[in-house]
Amino acid sequence: MIPAPCRTGTRQLQKKKLPHAFGGNIPVNMKTGKEKACKMRAFSLAGPHGRVRVMKCDIIIIGGGIAGISAAARLSAHASVVLLEAEETLGHHASGRSAAMFEREYGNRVVRALNHASEEYLTQENGGVLSPRGILMVARADQLEHFSQEMAEMSLEPLGVAEACEMVPILRREKVAAAAGNTWARDLDADRLLQDFAKRARAAGAVFHTRAPAGPIARAGGLWQVKTPQEDFVAPVIVNAAGAWVDEIACMAGVSPLGFVPLRRSIAQIPAPAGHDVRDWPMLHGACESWYAKPEAGKLLVSPSEEDPAEPHDAWADDMVLAEGLARYEEMVTAPVTRVEASWAGLRTFAPDRSPVIGFDGEAPGFFWLAGQGGYGFQTSPAASSLAADLILSRPPELETRVVAALSPERFAP
Numbered sequence: 326m327i328p329a330p331c332r333t334g335t336r337q338l339q340k341k342k343l344p345h346a347f348g349g350n351i352p353v354n355m356k357t358g359k360e361k362a363c364k365m366r367a368f369s370l371a372g373p374h375g376r377v378r379v380m381k382c383d384i385i386i387i388g389g390g391i392a393g394i395s396a397a398a399r400l401s402a403h404a405s406v407v408l409l410e411a412e413e414t415l416g417h418h419a420s421g422r423s424a425a426m427f428e429r430e431y432g433n434r435v436v437r438a439l440n441h442a443s444e445e446y447l448t449q450e451n452g453g454v455l456s457p458r459g460i461l462m463v464a465r466a467d468q469l470e471h472f473s474q475e476m477a478e479m480s481l482e483p484l485g486v487a488e489a490c491e492m493v494p495i496l497r498r499e500k501v502a503a504a505a506g507n508t509w510a511r512d513l514d515a516d517r518l519l520q521d522f523a524k525r526a527r528a529a530g531a532v533f534h535t536r537a538p539a540g541p542i543a544r545a546g547g548l549w550q551v552k553t554p555q556e557d558f559v560a561p562v563i564v565n566a567a568g569a570w571v572d573e574i575a576c577m578a579g580v581s582p583l584g585f586v587p588l589r590r591s592i593a594q595i596p597a598p599a600g601h602d603v604r605d606w607p608m609l610h611g612a613c614e615s616w617y618a619k620p621e622a623g624k625l626l627v628s629p630s631e632e633d634p635a636e637p638h639d640a641w642a643d644d645m646v647l648a649e650g651l652a653r654y655e656e657m658v659t660a661p662v663t664r665v666e667a668s669w670a671g672l673r674t675f676a677p678d679r680s681p682v683i684g685f686d687g688e689a690p691g692f693f694w695l696a697g698q699g700g701y702g703f704q705t706s707p708a709a710s711s712l713a714a715d716l717i718l719s720r721p722p723e724l725e726t727r728v729v730a731a732l733s734p735e736r737f738a739p
């Protein structure tokens with residue numbers, strides 16, 4: 326049985342239906358007109374195997390990656406929020422495996438709008454999480470046509486081959502037919518961004534449960550009920566921020582999946598080539614997204630830049646794919662790879678049109694998608710989470726209407 330909607334029971338808080346998808350379950354303070362979150366409330370219910378502890382709140386977020394945590398940070402000042410993460414630690418999957426870059430002009434038009442809208446937060450909030458890096462893209466003679474297109478898409482400036490080789494002295498001069506770069510692509514301290522959002526959410530009262538895989542999900546009496554092995558949770562709103570698992574969560578909740586595809590991408594950590602100090606090198610990109618190499622803590626992270634479709638799972642690097650990617654990198658440099666110190670992979674999950682999906686499902690009331698962050702989940706997180714909060718709290722979105730529409734799940738409606 327699903328309990329009745331939250332009530333605060335205080336005199337000055339009269340419950341009034343809010344004209345938004347929150348379902349009217351957040352009471353409005355009649356003096357200030359502001360929403361007032363109902364407090365979390367625990368009670369127990371009789372179940373087939375004895376009594377079950379049930380926690381009632383305003384919003385349940387499923388997924389403890391950057392998407393879910395940033396949404397918790399934005400929402401918890403206005404509503405009672407519970408975040409459920411299946412793993413023992415936050416950021417265990419894609420969010421623990423990124424290349425940690427901010428590239429403003431990377432991604433399609435919609436992603437770029439989110440990048441631009443996120444830049445101020447990433448630069449300024451909590452002292453900022455961005456630091457100088459820059460990009461240098463190099464192309465072989467047979468890649469020149471594609472290279473020009475990529476240069477335009479990523480707003481790269483042409484560079485002389487000699488200049489490029491001066492910047493990265495291991496480049497194999499005779500192989501580099503063209504080069505281009507920018508200086509404004511930056512390193513993004515992904516761990517700090519995630520921890521800052523988590524801190525802000527917890528400080529505002531959000532409760533994070535790890536080792537809490539959301540199990541069967543049902544809706545009754547205007548509330549979502551989410552079971553976990555420890556206890557059950559009920560709320561009028563559920564935020565699906567489960568990364569590669571978002572379609573699985575939808576199916577569990579009886580909501581139509583949207584056709585997300587998790588694509589594996591691997592990384593190998595190698596020692597600094599030939600003892601070079603790589604700290605000030607730009608991030609190197611092979612044209613046609615054929616590989617990249619990024620300085621990190623005095624070493625290089627080399628990725629084959631693959632996009633191999635996979636089922637949602639705890640991804641690991643495929644040795645053959647890694648070896649082929651390293652060979653493509655080695656072709657362009659003079660220093661051979663002598664050792665792979667570590668390797669890992671993560672799933673970059675894309676909607677069919679490669680734009681994120683942010684908004685309430687058109688058919689399932691209170692079911693909110695925060696999904697399909699692809700290869701841009703960190704750099705877009707400030708704007709994506711802000712939009713999620715605007716829509717859930719029924720505030721006018723700060724983002725342009727056309728961008729909001731391009732992110733809405735309604736674009737997949739039949």
Ligand SMILES: Cc1cc2nc3c(=O)[nH]c(=O)nc-3n(C[C@H](O)[C@H](O)[C@H](O)COP(=O)(O)OP(=O)(O)OC[C@H]3O[C@@H](n4cnc5c(N)ncnc54)[C@H](O)[C@@H]3O)c2cc1C
Nearest residue numbers: 388390391392411420424425426539568671701702703704
């Ligand atoms: C190699 C690589 C390089 C990248 N480089 C960059 C970069 O430079 N810049 C950038 O911005 N982005 C980058 N990305 C992309 C970025 O990492 C992702 O877009 C982002 O981490 C996605 O975050 P998420 O929260 O949606 O997913 P995740 O981090 O995967 O989080 C989803 C969480 O949901 C949990 N979950 C699933 N099912 C359940 C359930 N039933 N109950 C409870 N919890 C559940 C999972 O355990 C998981 O922790 C990169 C990704 C990869 C793999």
